[in-house]
Amino acid sequence: MARWEPDARGRLQQAAMDLFQERGYGEVTVAQIADRAGLTKRTFFNHFADKREVFFANAQMFEESVLGHLAAADPDLxxxxxxxxxxxxxGLELAPYYEFAKARIAVLAVTPELQERDLVKSAGMVVSVAQVLGRRGVPERIATFAAQAALSIFPVAAAEWIAHPTADFPALMQKTLAEFRESLAGA
Known part of the structure; x- marks a missing residue:
């Protein structure tokens, strides 16, 4: 692949994910990612601070999408x-990236360093979601509980969706929410 081809960022992300799956996260270097993408280490560092960030590159976009949808949600909900x-x-916006999401879940499941970073990113998202709920008039503690609960529901439904790609994701989310509510009721 020539170094001048477009979408360096996307190529780096795909190269990293392929290498993480093939060799394991800990065995992959930035140089190997850049080489697989047909780019230089310098180009890698123009896009990402380190190899962890290439793994979490789309987290900010996902969070912004969630916050935007939340701000636009019916205030009576x-x-x-x-x-x-x-x-x-x-989550539905991620559907075109099914294979990448599937690979991401597989790599995350076996990489404690990435699991730790994922928890940090999730905690930050709880704060952001709770702030948006606060602007909707939700008391702080209720907003925090709702954010934490919903962000616990999402990965369960998403994992099931990844395992069964023809499943109806909105229905999986509602089913998982119902099961969460049932668990609180002590049933």
Whole structure:
């Protein structure tokens, strides 16, 4: 692949994910990622701070999508329902990237360093979601509970969707929300 071809960022992300799957995250270097993408290490560092960030490159876009959908949600929805709906819409936007998402889940499942970073990113997203709920008039503690709960529901439904790509993601989200509510009821 020539170094001048477009979409260096996307090529780096795909090269990294391919290498992480083939060799394991800990065995891959930035130089190897750049080489697989047909680019230089310098180009890699123009786009990403380190190899962890190439893995989490789309997290900010996903969060912005969730927050945008949440801000636009019907104000009459209960807080958790509004967040689950926002996560559902943002999740549907990921559908064209099914193979990448599937690979991401597989790499994350076996890489403690990435799991730790994922928890940090998730905690930040809880704060952001709770702030948007606060601007919707939701009391702080309720907003935090709703954000934490919804962000626990999403990965469960998303994993099931990845395992069964023809499944209806909105239905999976609602099913998982119903199961969450059932668990709170002690059934």
């Amino acid at each position: 209960r807080p958790i329902d509004a967040v689950v709906l926002a996560l559902t819409h943002a």
